[in-house]
Amino acid sequence: MKANRVRRILGVGLPVLGIALAAFLLFGPTRLFQKWFGANSVISNQPVYSFDDPQWWDHAVFYEIFVRSFSDSNGDGIGDFNGITQKLDYLNDGDPDTTTDLGITAIWLMPIFPSPSYHGYDVTDYLTVNPDYGTLDDLKNLIAEAHIRGIHVIIDFVINHTSDENPWFVSAQDSQSEYHDWYIWSQTDPGYKGPWGEDVWHKAANGLYYYGVFTSDMPDLNYTNPAVTAEIQSVAKYWLTEMNVDGFRIDGARHLIEEGKTQANTQQTIQWFQQFLTYYKGIKPTAMSVGEVWDSTYQTIKYTQADSFDMDFDFNLASILIDQVKQAKGNSLASQINSEWKLYQGKGMATFLSNHDMDRVMSQLAGNVAQAKLAAFALLTAPGTPFVYYGEEIGAEGQKPDEKIRTPMQWSASENAGFSTVSPWEPLDASYSTANVATEKEAPDSLLNLYRSLINIRLRNPALVDGSYLPLTANPASVYSAIRQSEDQTILLIANLSDQPAAEVKFSSASMPLQGEYRLIPLFGSALQDSITIAPAGSGGSFTLTAEIPAESSSLFILESVH
Numbered sequence: 001m002k003a004n005r006v007r008r009i010l011g012v013g014l015p016v017l018g019i020a021l022a023a024f025l026l027f028g029p030t031r032l033f034q035k036w037f038g039a040n041s042v043i044s045n046q047p048v049y050s051f052d053d054p055q056w057w058d059h060a061v062f063y064e065i066f067v068r069s070f071s072d073s074n075g076d077g078i079g080d081f082n083g084i085t086q087k088l089d090y091l092n093d094g095d096p097d098t099t100t101d102l103g104i105t106a107i108w109l110m111p112i113f114p115s116p117s118y119h120g121y122d123v124t125d126y127l128t129v130n131p132d133y134g135t136l137d138d139l140k141n142l143i144a145e146a147h148i149r150g151i152h153v154i155i156d157f158v159i160n161h162t163s164d165e166n167p168w169f170v171s172a173q174d175s176q177s178e179y180h181d182w183y184i185w186s187q188t189d190p191g192y193k194g195p196w197g198e199d200v201w202h203k204a205a206n207g208l209y210y211y212g213v214f215t216s217d218m219p220d221l222n223y224t225n226p227a228v229t230a231e232i233q234s235v236a237k238y239w240l241t242e243m244n245v246d247g248f249r250i251d252g253a254r255h256l257i258e259e260g261k262t263q264a265n266t267q268q269t270i271q272w273f274q275q276f277l278t279y280y281k282g283i284k285p286t287a288m289s290v291g292e293v294w295d296s297t298y299q300t301i302k303y304t305q306a307d308s309f310d311m312d313f314d315f316n317l318a319s320i321l322i323d324q325v326k327q328a329k330g331n332s333l334a335s336q337i338n339s340e341w342k343l344y345q346g347k348g349m350a351t352f353l354s355n356h357d358m359d360r361v362m363s364q365l366a367g368n369v370a371q372a373k374l375a376a377f378a379l380l381t382a383p384g385t386p387f388v389y390y391g392e393e394i395g396a397e398g399q400k401p402d403e404k405i406r407t408p409m410q411w412s413a414s415e416n417a418g419f420s421t422v423s424p425w426e427p428l429d430a431s432y433s434t435a436n437v438a439t440e441k442e443a444p445d446s447l448l449n450l451y452r453s454l455i456n457i458r459l460r461n462p463a464l465v466d467g468s469y470l471p472l473t474a475n476p477a478s479v480y481s482a483i484r485q486s487e488d489q490t491i492l493l494i495a496n497l498s499d500q501p502a503a504e505v506k507f508s509s510a511s512m513p514l515q516g517e518y519r520l521i522p523l524f525g526s527a528l529q530d531s532i533t534i535a536p537a538g539s540g541g542s543f544t545l546t547a548e549i550p551a552e553s554s555s556l557f558i559l560e561s562v563h
């Protein structure tokens with residue numbers, strides 16, 4: 001589609017190319033096509049925002065990678081940095097003229113530090129990398145190659161606690177050690193439990209009790225000690241300056257500083273992260289953070305409203321997206337996306353369907369590919385910054401325990417799924433024979449091709465990147481619909497969540513921003529019909545689609561006013 005458009009533009013001849021070049025130099029590539037053709041008339045051929053956008057995370061699509069499970073470059077059965085580097089072109093080839101790549105613009109690497117565990121969420125050294133994954137130079141190379149392709153890289157920053165094998169904690173056993181106060185000690189067992197009813201006070205070999213909110217292997221650091229704050233800030237500086245990472249995903253953020261038995265979302269925690277944000281912006285103004293505050297939206301938004309994080313994950317929205325699609329409740333889906341966006345006040349909403357702590361989407365949906373597509377459509381056309389968990393785009397399956405939702409990436413149906421030349425560190429999920437990159441690349445209707453199309457379309461259309469969101473009420477209520485609008489563009493979202501087609505569907509809103517006849521310019525999915533007429537209704541407006549909307553289908557249209 002896009003290549004044809006380029007050819008059409010090139011076909012008008014050299015004089016126009018000269019004007020094109022002048023316009024390019026004048027306006028830059030991002031808004032150029034809109035300047036030429038006016039609002040709403042064509043699909044911009046280039047991503048809306050560039051790599052150098054100072055607020056890049058607001059306009060990105062992220063991809064979460066478990067390094068151990070992505071791609072093994074040296075045949076030891078363990079994924080590594082060089083393996084990821086070799087697969088970067090799959091994620092984004094750096095060429096805006098191609099849309100054969102997935103098109104993501106940022107990567108979140110799960111923990112890369114040395115650790116006694118397979119997952120790495122218990123760090124023994126913050127200044128180097130896990131030798132299973134390669135060397136510091138391998139990681140530097142990965143980051144440089146990602147940047148060349150327009151991909152930012154953030155790392156998982158696991159700072160609430162360390163490993164109990166961290167030399168700091170080993171030394172801290174001695175009450176005379178300078179590291180003793182880096183952890184939280186008690187002479188006697190305070191006895192109270194943690195947020196999940198778990199033991200949080202653990203007996204150490206020295207006879208004292210130490211605090212660890214997650215497990216006894218993960219002693220919490222003491223952030224009321226300024227030496228700990230200074231050390232972690234200097235670690236952050238190292239990664240931003242020496243290693244050139246672009247930011248941090250903050251693990252277990254809500255548990256940073258306890259206030260007695262209050263072990264989550266304390267005022268001191270929110271304030272510590274405010275200072276941390278000021279600190280790292282001072283070092284690198286374009287660096288960002290996204291917090292893991294696994295809690296109600298009421299709690300998560302405290303961190304973005306207070307500028308403790310640039311973004312935090314909307315865990316509530318993840319369940320909304322999947323549950324409403326599963327139950328085919330389109331109106332409810334639209335109104336709940338809108339409520340979340342309003343709670344976040346249009347700022348810092350990191351959206352996702354699943355992550356490394358949840359059953360995989362395809363398993364949550366019991367293998368229903370049509371619903372996986374609808375959930376992806378809802379995610380990738382919603383406001384906020386979407387995160388895709390590796391393998392989600394091919395419909396990999398996996399249910400807890402944790403190892404089973406973090407299995408090797410499924411590149412092909414061949415032996416070891418193209419992940420490695422040897423048997424992988426963890427057995428492959430059985431879904432790999434059909435749910436894999438090679439097979440799905442060749443199938444136009446695959447889940448992978450839907451992710452690829454929608455990510456590329458999103459990043460080329462300003463209304464989808466950062467436009468407003470207006471939920472529409474559809475009748476029947478199983479149809480999901482919304483209008484997204486930016487200064488230059490209006491896009492209509494329609495998805496029929498039901499397994500039955502819907503005809504004569506009526507759409508309305510009490511605050512409809514449009515009125516009159518509009519051409520429907522197809523951007524994605526079924527064309528449905530050529531135009532709609534939006535009539536005033538009450539204080540708002542409504543329209544009816546006479547065309548039948550196929551079962552479990554989704555479409556995007558640019559709305560162009562007919563004068």
Ligand SMILES: [Ca+2]
Pocket residue numbers: 072073074075076077078079080132
């Ligand atoms: Ca390896």
Ligand SMILES: [Ca+2]
Pocket residue numbers: 092093094095096097098099100101103
């Ligand atoms: Ca490309």
Ligand SMILES: [Ca+2]
Pocket residue numbers: 160213220221255256257258
């Ligand atoms: Ca803590």
